Amino acid sequence: MSRTDWEVVIGLEIHTQLNTQSKIFSGASTAFGAEPNAQACAVDIALPGVLPVLNKGAVERAIRFGLAIGATVAPKSVFARKNYFYPDLPKGYQISQYELPVVQGGQITLQVPDGKGGAYEKVVNLTRAHLEEDAGKSLHEDFHGMTGIDLNRAGTPLLEIVSEPDMRSSAEAVAYAKALHALVRWIDICDGNMQEGSFRCDANVSVRPRGQAEFGTRREIKNLNSFRFLQQAIDYEIQWQIDLIEDGGKVQQATVLFDADTGETRAMRSKEDAHDYRYFPDPDLLPLVISSEWIERVKGELPELPEALSARFQGEYGLSAYDATTLTASREVAQFYLDTVAAAGAANAKTCANWVMGELAGRLNKAELDITASPVSAVQLAGLVQRIADNTISNAIAKKVFEALWNKEGDSADAIIEAQGLKQVTDTGAIEAIIDEVLAANQKSVEEFRSGKEKAFNALVGQCMKASKGKANPAQVNELLKKKLG
């Protein structure tokens, strides 16, 4: 039985909630978690006669995003009404952008884990990003056969970011979503809080026989609010579509929901009962005109972007592409790394990278701490790295010093090394004395080594290190021991 080699095609639509203080078309607060309807003003509840007024802060964030992905920031874009009835959509239409979005094109370069510990580079093109308002929430619990409406979220500014169907696996989709998630936080337009719905993904998934030019029929998985769900939902959907086609079925275009409990996707509505949204330009809002001066000003205020920083890490510090990407996953991590290198010296950049990504990241992860709350500061870590570099301590001892810094046993690596006597022993006489003691106490091993058992040598090195409480310089121990036995 010959099986078709299927190619997966994925495009993502990601709704990012912009971190403005007030809503996109009203002055009401966007803060999360208020009492239902406490943050819904006359405009948000669509009283008769009210009108929308565009929040410039939301536009500015869209410009920032456009610049960060190398897109065209449209000098003129248009708000349109998307008409449909739903109780949590107070006006009976959503103000969005349709034919002329504010951000057009652009791309993101990402590192996709290859599953073998490495990674490969992937460029994902973006179609567009447009500004729109969020709807309210329908609450079906606690109302016994009725539905409650909370309009606090109604009018919250969203930037909907639409990719081209450029991704070919769930791993690529997740890597793209993560890169975008990192980017929107990096340029400070979205808090990225997925639990609170600040970053929500819709995935368009289809499959086609490899080599076929046209796309297969897609299904859209709605509202995935974690990277894990994104991966699970896409993987399930891919298999479902392949199974269906291989069993002789045909995929029908549909909107589907992912059930996190069962790990399955199921159709919500098919194309046949899809809405006709009757888009038309909103006559209450003038076209959005963005001057080149405005764009230039925003450009001047943009922080160095992760891609550029990553390239700098590779070029100036000799880091691998993967390490550089890891260290630019968030602005906070990158800043911590930059601060560490600044204090430790550029010559130690590679060691700094190893420590930030290794011991520090592991410890923070275990303690569920953000890097901004790290008990070990960048300067403290730099002090530690310097002592490794100048042979004051070995890597093994360095881990002890790090632990002590973490536990606030001292203010600096130097202070801890001093107080706990962890300084590496490099004095030849002292090391020789230790070796002599060890040799005297381990005659059996000595004889084994002399009779040709190379392994015994390592055992003797180990004994020496143990006798020095780890402080003896391992290279020197090796060298001197060889000399004594030779």
Place this chain on the structure above:
Amino acid sequence: MIESSLKDIAAALRDKKVSAVELATESLSRIEAGNARINAFVTIDRDGALAAAKAADERLAAGSAGPLTGIPLAHKDVFCTEGVLTTCGSKMLSNFVSPYNAHVVSLLKAAGAVMVGKTNMDEFAMGSSNENSHFGPTRNPWNTDKVPGGSSGGSAAAVAARMVPIATGTDTGGSIRQPASLCGITGIKPTYGRVSRYGMIAYASSLDQGGAFGYSAEDCAVLLSSMAGHDPRDSTSLEQGAEDFGRDLAKPLAGLRIGLPKEFFAEGMSDDVRAAVDAAIAEYRKLGATTVEVSLPNARLAIPAYYVIAPAEASSNLSRFDGVRYGHRAADYGDLNDMYCKSRAEGFGGEVKRRILVGTYVLSHGYYDAYYIKAQKLRRLIANDFAAAFQQCDVIAGPVSPTVAFGIGEKSDDPVQMYLSDIYTIAVNLAGLPGLSHPAGFGVGGLPVGLQLIGNYFGEARLLNTAHQYQQHTDWHTRVPASL
């Protein structure tokens, strides 16, 4: 006192010959006496009016009064008024009390005007006769078997019946000018964007514009000057600040170039209207104006373009009336969809439903380009026609309505005939220009005929100057219905 000009009323108030409370009381008595016959008011706010009048008297006493302080006024029921019913002529909003004031309402309240009530109108401002009101038709004070025009027919009838000296209105396709004409008063619709639409319940957002009714151009100038000005809450509000539209009233008309669109005079106008319009134009020539024939070749497309754009916007604007948060909700319903259907079926009248259906249709996938986009292109052509005409003239003059007021029920079964009664006014809205109607004589059955003056963008002061000079030399605007 209510029949006097605003200037005289304001002087009497200042000179303590009358108090604001007395004026309000006079206005309220006239409304209470005449409303059963005219049905100009949906809501009469006696308590609110007397309280506002008392406050106005204090302001007058303190010497901090403006030109509108203590003047009784009525608002079209399309403007939201805090604490007072705002129905928009619809069953849908028959229970709706707004928690906020429209910008216009706030401005006039701040100016010290005394709101006596809310006037009847075609439901959601859709209509040309006021017959589409949930609260019954308003009747023309000149002949109560006739319509007052619409959709601001309640405001026009209230001023014509001398219940109030001034009233607000809105004009989307002629809804100020046409009832002003049919009721024998003066009405002005300013340039689109002059008057904030905040709190003015939307019919067709890109066409809706608030404006003023009064006995004369001079009075309209006072009211409009207090209503207009930039409002940051309306994104389509013009940046221009408030201005005195009466500043040029006294300017003589010598040298004024009046354009007469040949298409307006070709056919369709009834003989009595034509006679009055011609006489008015002759009067303008006597006053030193010259006339020039201009052409508006695309004006004939105004009605079809309007009846695509306005319903399209209306179908979306009226979606918020879903029975969920306020307004009418059906008593019995099954699921959500059933609630929507029943609430809207019960809450909206026939003409509103017709326009929602038309609007929904023209915006539908596959029809949008053929209707909506095409209509927008026509709109551009119509605006270009006016721009070309204004190269040759300062104001354009013509009829307002092809006939004098028609009978109640006469056209209500024929929507197309009804739509055609706005043939001379609609193009002005599509272009966003200011337009004015002033009394110019009487036609068949002794019913008033109005003359329309159309100005270039921001030309309100000029329009009011033109009409005022006419009114200095004619007395049509001082005539009142025999029943008064």
